[in-house]
Amino acid sequence: MDTTCIMCPMGCALTITEENGVVTVTGNTCPRGAKYGVSEYTDPKRMVTTLVKVRGGGVLSVKTSAPIRKTLVPAALKAAAGVLLDHSVHAGDVVLADVAGSGEDLIATADLVYTEK
Amino acid sequence: MKHFDVVIIGGGPAGMAAAIGAREQGASVAILERDVRLGGILNQCIHNGFGLHYFGEELTGPEYAERFRKKVLSDSGIKVYLEAMVLSLTEDRVVTAVSPTEGLIELSAGSVVLAMGCRERSAGAIGLIGTRPAGIYTAGMAQRLSNVDGFLVGKEVVILGSGDIGLIMARRMTSEGAKVKLVMELMPFSSGLKRNIVQCLQDYDIPLRYSTTVTRVTGKERLTGVYVAPVDDKLQPILEKEEYISCDTLLLSVGLIPENDLIAGSAIEMSRITSGAVVDEYRQTSVPGIFSAGNVLHVHDLVDNVSEEAYVAGTAAAKYARGAIEDTPCMQVTTGTGVRYALPQRIHKGEGTVRLYFRVDKVYRGMTVTARSEGVLLKKKKTMVLAPGEMQYIEIDKSLVMGDVCVALEE
Numbered sequence: 001m002d003t004t005c006i007m008c009p010m011g012c013a014l015t016i017t018e019e020n021g022v023v024t025v026t027g028n029t030c031p032r033g034a035k036y037g038v039s040e041y042t043d044p045k046r047m048v049t050t051l052v053k054v055r056g057g058g059v060l061s062v063k064t065s066a067p068i069r070k071t072l073v074p075a076a077l078k079a080a081a082g083v084l085l086d087h088s089v090h091a092g093d094v095v096l097a098d099v100a101g102s103g104e105d106l107i108a109t110a111d112l113v114y115t116e117k
Numbered sequence: 118m119k120h121f122d123v124v125i126i127g128g129g130p131a132g133m134a135a136a137i138g139a140r141e142q143g144a145s146v147a148i149l150e151r152d153v154r155l156g157g158i159l160n161q162c163i164h165n166g167f168g169l170h171y172f173g174e175e176l177t178g179p180e181y182a183e184r185f186r187k188k189v190l191s192d193s194g195i196k197v198y199l200e201a202m203v204l205s206l207t208e209d210r211v212v213t214a215v216s217p218t219e220g221l222i223e224l225s226a227g228s229v230v231l232a233m234g235c236r237e238r239s240a241g242a243i244g245l246i247g248t249r250p251a252g253i254y255t256a257g258m259a260q261r262l263s264n265v266d267g268f269l270v271g272k273e274v275v276i277l278g279s280g281d282i283g284l285i286m287a288r289r290m291t292s293e294g295a296k297v298k299l300v301m302e303l304m305p306f307s308s309g310l311k312r313n314i315v316q317c318l319q320d321y322d323i324p325l326r327y328s329t330t331v332t333r334v335t336g337k338e339r340l341t342g343v344y345v346a347p348v349d350d351k352l353q354p355i356l357e358k359e360e361y362i363s364c365d366t367l368l369l370s371v372g373l374i375p376e377n378d379l380i381a382g383s384a385i386e387m388s389r390i391t392s393g394a395v396v397d398e399y400r401q402t403s404v405p406g407i408f409s410a411g412n413v414l415h416v417h418d419l420v421d422n423v424s425e426e427a428y429v430a431g432t433a434a435a436k437y438a439r440g441a442i443e444d445t446p447c448m449q450v451t452t453g454t455g456v457r458y459a460l461p462q463r464i465h466k467g468e469g470t471v472r473l474y475f476r477v478d479k480v481y482r483g484m485t486v487t488a489r490s491e492g493v494l495l496k497k498k499k500t501m502v503l504a505p506g507e508m509q510y511i512e513i514d515k516s517l518v519m520g521d522v523c524v525a526l527e528e
């Protein structure tokens with residue numbers, strides 16, 4: 001797998017290979033790049049920030065409580081798209097628990113004052 | 118006419134941090150914000166990555182704004198005028214604004230902090246050829262429509278410019294079900310963060326082409342497509358290699374300009390490079406008592422730096438209002454090889470340290486940044502890589518400064 005190290009502005013081009021269960025990173029300039037390369041290869045994670053709809057119009061910004069498996073991101077986005085809020089929430093409140101079976105919750109990142117329309 | 122020690126124009130992160138700085142000095146403060154709430158552009162930046170330097174944790178834009186908003190709104194010494202559009206500012210510091218609730222607002226100020234932020238360069242500003250069908254937006258406008266108003270601007274998208282806002286919008290629109298066909302960048306490098314290139318483009322298999330631009334757009338009422346072509350080393354499109362891409366939306370992410378219309382034609386000295394005011398280390402402009410901070414002064418890539426800079430400006434503005442800033446002689450800060458601009462552009466003689474922020478003119482590897490005064494080395498800093506998209510600073514000891522200071526790159 002080829003990728004770019006994002007741990008510093010150098011942006012080294014990394015090549016990650018696996019042989020007999022041993023993951024090797026090349027192209028990195030420092031040990032941080034090797035560590036990043038291994039995690040990107042074996043278990044990449046991403047924060048998801050997106051929007052949920054509010055009944056009657058409008059949107060609320062949300063995020064996952066921690067980074068989730070990258071492979072679960074599409075499912076998490078789909079689950080978020082299915083939410084239709086019909087109550088007020090505060091920033092930090094859970095909007096959808098255990099999103100896409102990731103073990104993390106979708107939480108509000110802003111306050112929403114819901115008014116029935 | 119109401120009087121405040123410090124009047125702040127703009128209630129984004131810069132305006133809020135300036136207010137907090139001024140209040141800590143005991144000043145009475147007013148913030149004038151044209152939007153319905155404080156927070157500025159942060160309200161529409163729903164992605165995370167804000168505050169790592171300032172708060173030591175990664176926040177989304179709205180969360181970062183909320184921390185400051187709470188502090189500002191709970192302080193009875195700060196009068197916040199919302200939906201208040203500032204129309205004029207005089208040299209003797211009378212600020213005039215209008216709002217639907219208060220009508221005409223006229224305030225006299227001990228000092229003023231300009232914190233109006235920046236705006237995006239638009240299709241007109243870059244001289245795009247072709248018709249003007251619907252479907253051409255600046256990336257920030259599309260971001261606001263999506264994230265504040267909940268409106269997706271299109272289904273098949275092409276993005277010109279690989280700045281962070283364009284990259285973030287590529288991911289946003291993909292998440293909302295749109296197809297982002299191509300991101301192109303005129304320069305041979307991106308001004309966006311590596312992290313955004315990986316997590317906003319590569320994660321979604323969105324192609325990024327360097328040294329490429331839009332040559333024409335097609336469509337009558339709605340955009341139907343764009344012609345794109347690679348550019349030569351003089352950045353001129355190679356028309357023989359023009360190629361057509363059908364799309365209903367073109368997003369422009371081609372740079373930000375400080376929003377300084379309010380002081381156009383005033384006595385405030387402006388920098389042609391930053392498009393902001395020329396300031397000293399307190400962020401005071403050439404007109405005493407008028408300060409400037411945040412994106413209206415120079416475009417920042419990290420909001421953390423905006424907050425820091427505006428806090429300095431707010432603190433100094435409060436001191437000025439009570440007559441506690443001495444007018445000591447100034448030395449110029451100039452730039453040498455590889456440095457596009459350095460800010461502040463002048464510093465006062467005195468004690469203490471000062472950070473000289475700067476941007477380089479292209480990507481450099483393995484260079485040393487130096488600050489010299491009359492040829493004498495004040496400070497040097499070895500760097501692995503320097504890119505135009507990442508603002509840097511070098512901190513110097515003011516007591517060592519003999520004359521003008523020059524920031525430059527050396528081998």
Ligand SMILES: Cc1cc2nc3c(=O)[nH]c(=O)nc-3n(C[C@H](O)[C@H](O)[C@H](O)COP(=O)(O)OP(=O)(O)OC[C@H]3O[C@@H](n4cnc5c(N)ncnc54)[C@H](O)[C@@H]3O)c2cc1C
Nearest residue numbers: 127129130131150151157158202203233234257411412420
């Ligand atoms: C579209 C866009 C997206 C961005 N995305 C990111 C990002 O993802 N990450 C990042 O780190 N940085 C981002 N930035 C940079 C961001 O602008 C800064 O980090 C930060 O928000 C700048 O703060 P500010 O207070 O200087 O400006 P702003 O946040 O722009 O605030 C300026 C405020 O002044 C008000 N104002 C302007 N003129 C007047 C007037 N005449 N009267 C009254 N009020 C006025 C405006 O309404 C606004 O609220 C983005 C910038 C733009 C333009």
Ligand code: SF4
Nearest residue numbers: 005008011012029033
């Ligand atoms: S490998 Fe090291 S030097 Fe290279 S980008 Fe990653 S952190 Fe930076």
